[in-house]
Amino acid sequence: MALAGLAQAQTYPSKPIRMIVPFAPGGGVDTTARMISQPLAERLGQPIAVENRAGAGGNVGTELAAREKPDGYALLMGSLSPHSVNPYLYSRLGFDPIKSFTPIVLLWTVPNILVVPAASRFNSAQELVAYAKANPGKLNFGSGGVGSSQHLSGVMLSTAAKIDMVHVAFKGAGPAGTALVAGHLDLMLDTPPALVHVAAGRLKALAVTSKSRNPAIPNVPTFDELGIPGVYMEVWYGIVGPAGTPREIVNRVNKEANAVLQTPEIKKRILEFAAQIRGGTPEEFEQFMISELKRFADVVKTSGAKAE
Amino acid sequence: MDLFGNLALGLGVAVTPLNLFYAFVGTLLGTLIGVLPGIGPVPTIAMLLPITYYLPPVSALIMLAGIYYGASYGGSTNAILVNIPGEISSVVTVLDGHQMARQGRAGAALCVSALGSFFAGYVATVVIAAFAPPLVELALKFDAAEYFSLMVLGLLSAVVLAHGSVLKAILMIILGLLLGIVGTDVESGMARFSFEAPELTDGIGFVGLAMGLFAFAEIAVNLEQKSGRHVFTENVTGLWMTWAEFKQVFPAILRGTALGTMLGILSGGGATLSAFASYTVEKKLAKDPSRFGKGAIEGVAGPESANNAGAQTSFIPLLRLGIPSNAVMALMVGALMIHNIQPGPQVMNKPPDLFWGLIVSMWIGNLMLVVLNLPLIGIWVKLLRVPYRLLYPAIVLICTVGSYTANNNVFEVWVAIAFGILGYIFAKLGCEPAPLLLGFILGPMLEENLRRALVLSRGDFTVFFRRPISLTMLLMAAALLILIVVPAIRKKREEVFVEES
Incomplete structure (x- = not known):
C-alpha cells in the first residue's frame, strides 16, 4: 500500500x-x-x-x-x-x-469590517457601542444570512460589548450591502468588498475584526485596540x-x-x-x-x- | 454636449476591429449557450473569466457583456421554438411566442423578439449614459416595505397572465407560492419542507420546475394525440413581420422598453418583474385581450423589449455603486477586479474611456445580436420541420442535460421529471403553469421583504402605508384588482340580464 x-x-x-x-x-x-x-x-x-x-x-x-x-x-x-x-x-x-x-x-x-452609512451619527465604534447600550434593541445590523460571517461577527460584537442589536438577514451579502449603503440599516460587519463604498464615501469603516490592522486599510483600528476585545x-x-x-x-x-x-x-x-x-x-x-x-x-x- | 463628447470617446474605444471581434465572439457564444437550456450566462462567464485576464479591460467587458445579451436572446429562441423557458424572464415569452410558432409564425415571433430587444437595448443604454446618477438614488429609496408592495402589484398582475379561468389562475398562483416556501427561511435560517434532502434546503430549482412544467408536460400531452401529431403547422408564413404587424407591435415595444428601463434599476427582483409587468400592460390595453395566450404578437414584443431594457439598466447599480444586482453582475465585478478596476462611482469618472467604451459596446453588442440572429431565424424555423419522432427525444435529452448542468446535480433532473408529471396533470385539468411560476418566483421575495419590513418596523404594519412609494404601489395594486374583478362582475350581470330577457 x-x-x-x-x-x-x-x-x-x-x-x-x-x-x-x-x-x-x-x-x-x-x-x-x-x-x-x-x-x-x-x-x-x-x-x-x-x-x-x-x-x-x-x-x-x-x-x-x-x-x-x-x-x-x-x-x-x-x-x-x-x-x-x-x-x-x-x-x-x-x-x-x-x-x-x-x-x-x-x-x-x-477579516470583516464594521461599516456604517456615511450619514450615520457614529464616527467610531465606541460611539456606536455607547448608543447601543443606552438604546437596547434599537440598532439594526444586516447580514448575508443566518450563520453568515456578517451575522456571527455581529453576534460576537453584541456579546463582547454587552449590547442588544436586531439582526436583519438578507439573501446574500450583496443585497444587505445595498440596504446599508441606502441607509436602511444602521451597521454591518461586512466582508472587504464593502471597502469599495468606503472609498466612494458612501460608508464609513470603524473597526476591523482581525487581531492586527489590515494593510489595505491601515487607518481602521482593530476591536482590541478600541477596548472591545474578543471580536475576531x-x-x-x-x-x-x-x-x-x-x-x-x-x-x-x-x-x-x-x-x-x-x-x-x-x-x-x-x-x-x-x-x-x-x-x-x-x-x-x-x-x-x-x-x-x-x-x-x-x-x-x-x-x-x-x-x- | 458633454454626453455626445463622451459617446464619441466611447466610440473611439469600442469600435476597433479587435473589440468588434470580441463583441461578435461574446454574442455568438452567448446565443449558443442561451439556446441550450440550463447552461445560463453565469457558468459561461465563470468559465471565461480566466481568459479575459489576457485581454485589455474594455475588450474583456465587451465580450462578457456580449455573452450576457446573447444568452438572454438565446433563451427567448428556446421559449418560442420549443416551449422551454430556460430562464425566468422567458416564461412570459413562452405564452404567446410558442403559440405563434405553432401557427407557423415562428419567424415573425423571433424577428419581433430580436428587433424589440435591439430597440430596447439602445434606448436603455442612452438612459444609462444620461440618467444613471439620479436613477440610482431613486433605486436606493426602495427599502423592504417598497419591495413588498412592488411584489404585491406583481403578484396581482399574475392573474392577468392566464387566459382561461380566473379562479384556476389564482389557485395556480397559490400553489406557486406554496412551492416557493420550500427551502431555507431567510429570517430564521431554518430549512422548511426539505424532507432531509440537502438539495431542497436551497428551494426547488427554477430550471427543473420550468422544464418539467413546460417542456416535459407539453411533450407528454402531444404524444397522447393519436392523429395529427404534427404540432407545428406545415405552412410557415414568412420569416418577417408584415407592415401591419409592425405597426401593431411598435407601441408595445415602446411601453415594454419604458417599463423594463425603470424596473431594471431595482436590484431586488425588479428586472424579473419587467417582462411580467409588460405582458400585463399589453393585455390590459389590447382591444381584444382574448387573443393573448393564443399567439398575440404584442405579447411577445412588449415583454421581450422590457426584458432586454431591464437587462441593460441592471448595469446601473453595478456601475454607479459597484453593487451587483444579480449573479451575472457579480461575475462582472470579478472581471473588473481582475483588471484592477474597483467598480463604483469612480468607474464612471476615473477611466472615462472604460465607462464610455462599455456604454458604446452595449450598443455594438445589441447590434451584433441582430446581425447574428436575423439570418439565423430561417435556420431555426427549419428546425421546427424536423419530424416529431426526432424533435421530441432531442428536446427531452437537451432538457435533461440542462437540468443536470444547472447545479451539476442529478437531483434537478428528478425535479424536472416530477414537475413533468404534475404539468401533465395540470394540462388535463386546464390549469396554466405560468401563474404558478410567477407565484413561485415572487412568493419568496414577497415573504422575505414582508418579514424584513416588519423586523425593521418592529412589527408595525402601518409602515406599508406610511411610506409614499409603498403606498402608491399598493394603491396601484388595488386599482388593478378592481380592473380584474369588475369585468367579472359585469359579465355575471350580463348573464343575468340575458336570462331575464
Whole structure:
C-alpha cells in the first residue's frame, strides 16, 4: 500500500485535477478557487478544473468531496462555513468537518469590517457601542444570512460589548450591502468588498475584526485596540483533500501552493481583497481548522441559529 | 454636449476591429449557450473569466457583456421554438411566442423578439449614459416595505397572465407560492419542507420546475394525440413581420422598453418583474385581450423589449455603486477586479474611456445580436420541420442535460421529471403553469421583504402605508384588482340580464 502510494505520488499529477467549489460561481470561495487554481496548475504541470457543486450552504459539495477517491485528483476549496460553522447549524451532516478530510494548505484569511452609512451619527465604534447600550434593541445590523460571517461577527460584537442589536438577514451579502449603503440599516460587519463604498464615501469603516490592522486599510483600528476585545472573525480559505490523501501528494500541493502565495501577482491581488496570506504546513492548517471549529461552537450557540 | 463628447470617446474605444471581434465572439457564444437550456450566462462567464485576464479591460467587458445579451436572446429562441423557458424572464415569452410558432409564425415571433430587444437595448443604454446618477438614488429609496408592495402589484398582475379561468389562475398562483416556501427561511435560517434532502434546503430549482412544467408536460400531452401529431403547422408564413404587424407591435415595444428601463434599476427582483409587468400592460390595453395566450404578437414584443431594457439598466447599480444586482453582475465585478478596476462611482469618472467604451459596446453588442440572429431565424424555423419522432427525444435529452448542468446535480433532473408529471396533470385539468411560476418566483421575495419590513418596523404594519412609494404601489395594486374583478362582475350581470330577457 505504502509503496503503491509512493509510486503514485512520484508521478503525481499525471492527469488533470478537479477542484470542487461547494458554492455557486461569483462568491468568495469561487473567486479564491479561480485565483489559486491557475498559477497552481502551472506549477503542478496539470490543469485544474474548478467544479461548482453548490447547495445547502456548501454542504452538498463538501460531502461530495469527502466521498471522492483520496488520490489527489479531487481537491476541495475548504472554507469557514462548511468546516467551522455548519457543523453547529445542521444536525445531520454527511461529513465530519475534520476527520473526513486531509488538510493540505491554508491559503488566506479575510477579516470583516464594521461599516456604517456615511450619514450615520457614529464616527467610531465606541460611539456606536455607547448608543447601543443606552438604546437596547434599537440598532439594526444586516447580514448575508443566518450563520453568515456578517451575522456571527455581529453576534460576537453584541456579546463582547454587552449590547442588544436586531439582526436583519438578507439573501446574500450583496443585497444587505445595498440596504446599508441606502441607509436602511444602521451597521454591518461586512466582508472587504464593502471597502469599495468606503472609498466612494458612501460608508464609513470603524473597526476591523482581525487581531492586527489590515494593510489595505491601515487607518481602521482593530476591536482590541478600541477596548472591545474578543471580536475576531476571519473567513478562511484552504485546500483540503478527502481523508487518506497520501502524504507525498499533500506535501507536493502544499509546497507549490506556498510558492504561489509568494508570487508578486498573488500578493498584489490579496492586498486588494484586504486578505492576509497564511500558507504554512499541513499540520499547522489542521491545528487551525480544529481550533476554529472549537471557537465557533459558542458563537453559533449565542446567535441562536439552527438550520434544522 | 458633454454626453455626445463622451459617446464619441466611447466610440473611439469600442469600435476597433479587435473589440468588434470580441463583441461578435461574446454574442455568438452567448446565443449558443442561451439556446441550450440550463447552461445560463453565469457558468459561461465563470468559465471565461480566466481568459479575459489576457485581454485589455474594455475588450474583456465587451465580450462578457456580449455573452450576457446573447444568452438572454438565446433563451427567448428556446421559449418560442420549443416551449422551454430556460430562464425566468422567458416564461412570459413562452405564452404567446410558442403559440405563434405553432401557427407557423415562428419567424415573425423571433424577428419581433430580436428587433424589440435591439430597440430596447439602445434606448436603455442612452438612459444609462444620461440618467444613471439620479436613477440610482431613486433605486436606493426602495427599502423592504417598497419591495413588498412592488411584489404585491406583481403578484396581482399574475392573474392577468392566464387566459382561461380566473379562479384556476389564482389557485395556480397559490400553489406557486406554496412551492416557493420550500427551502431555507431567510429570517430564521431554518430549512422548511426539505424532507432531509440537502438539495431542497436551497428551494426547488427554477430550471427543473420550468422544464418539467413546460417542456416535459407539453411533450407528454402531444404524444397522447393519436392523429395529427404534427404540432407545428406545415405552412410557415414568412420569416418577417408584415407592415401591419409592425405597426401593431411598435407601441408595445415602446411601453415594454419604458417599463423594463425603470424596473431594471431595482436590484431586488425588479428586472424579473419587467417582462411580467409588460405582458400585463399589453393585455390590459389590447382591444381584444382574448387573443393573448393564443399567439398575440404584442405579447411577445412588449415583454421581450422590457426584458432586454431591464437587462441593460441592471448595469446601473453595478456601475454607479459597484453593487451587483444579480449573479451575472457579480461575475462582472470579478472581471473588473481582475483588471484592477474597483467598480463604483469612480468607474464612471476615473477611466472615462472604460465607462464610455462599455456604454458604446452595449450598443455594438445589441447590434451584433441582430446581425447574428436575423439570418439565423430561417435556420431555426427549419428546425421546427424536423419530424416529431426526432424533435421530441432531442428536446427531452437537451432538457435533461440542462437540468443536470444547472447545479451539476442529478437531483434537478428528478425535479424536472416530477414537475413533468404534475404539468401533465395540470394540462388535463386546464390549469396554466405560468401563474404558478410567477407565484413561485415572487412568493419568496414577497415573504422575505414582508418579514424584513416588519423586523425593521418592529412589527408595525402601518409602515406599508406610511411610506409614499409603498403606498402608491399598493394603491396601484388595488386599482388593478378592481380592473380584474369588475369585468367579472359585469359579465355575471350580463348573464343575468340575458336570462331575464
